[in-house]
Amino acid sequence: xxxxxxxxxxxxxxxxxxxxxxxxxxxxxxxxxxxxxxxxxxxxxxxxxxxxxxxxxxxxxxxxxxxxxxxxxxxxxxxxxxxxxxxxxxxxxxxxxxxxxxxxxxxxxxxxxxxxxxxxxxxxxxxxxxxxxxxxxxxxxxxxxxxxxxxxxxxxxxxxxxxxxxxxxxxxxxxxxxxxxxxxxxxxxxxxxxxxxxxxxxxxxxxxxxxxxxxxxxxxxxx
Ligand code: CA
Numbered sequence: 001x002x003x004x005x006x007x008x009x010x011x012x013x014x015x016x017x018x019x020x021x022x023x024x025x026x027x028x029x030x031x032x033x034x035x036x037x038x039x040x041x042x043x044x045x046x047x048x049x050x051x052x053x054x055x056x057x058x059x060x061x062x063x064x065x066x067x068x069x070x071x072x073x074x075x076x077x078x079x080x081x082x083x084x085x086x087x088x089x090x091x092x093x094x095x096x097x098x099x100x101x102x103x104x105x106x107x108x109x110x111x112x113x114x115x116x117x118x119x120x121x122x123x124x125x126x127x128x129x130x131x132x133x134x135x136x137x138x139x140x141x142x143x144x145x146x147x148x149x150x151x152x153x154x155x156x157x158x159x160x161x162x163x164x165x166x167x168x169x170x171x172x173x174x175x176x177x178x179x180x181x182x183x184x185x186x187x188x189x190x191x192x193x194x195x196x197x198x199x200x201x202x203x204x205x206x207x208x209x210x211x212x213x214x215x216x217x218x219x220x221x222x223x
Pocket of ligand 1: 007008009051052053054
């Protein structure tokens, strides 16, 4: 999942970015309303965390412009004020939820997950390939009734492979989707991560699901 944070307070933005990345999200940050609106209009994000008090163009106007351009990306507003008027204004203006500053990170995370879930009722919260089951909401993997504990990064990697089961995914694509960056040719970050994932998902079981396709990448499938 790819998030956009529009927040001018650099400390808050850095803290949110780090926390959300640790929870497996890809995160872009915009530091003012105009930049935020441009990024939001690209339509590449699954959700936007939008601060109301922003330089150049405030959050209300960003939201207004976004909805006027018929972009339906879910928006979670961060407001410093707790006035009923602001809440009504935000929700009527097309925000999907709002959070009053200061807030606990755990609450933001919970709200983001609720909004994302609501925005994608058609997306299957449980992905199954052969005897491997991944629950996107609880972020747990099970294979043959055995629970597999995954780090946030391993979860993101396994989720990507399972959503594209049967398709060969290149190292470049994997590094873009899971790490939000391109690693240079010498980097073996993806290989190392795949090796660790195999130790958990494949090694304890009879039939491996993660396969290397020489010169091309990796594919997850039952063979
Ligand atoms: Ca602000």
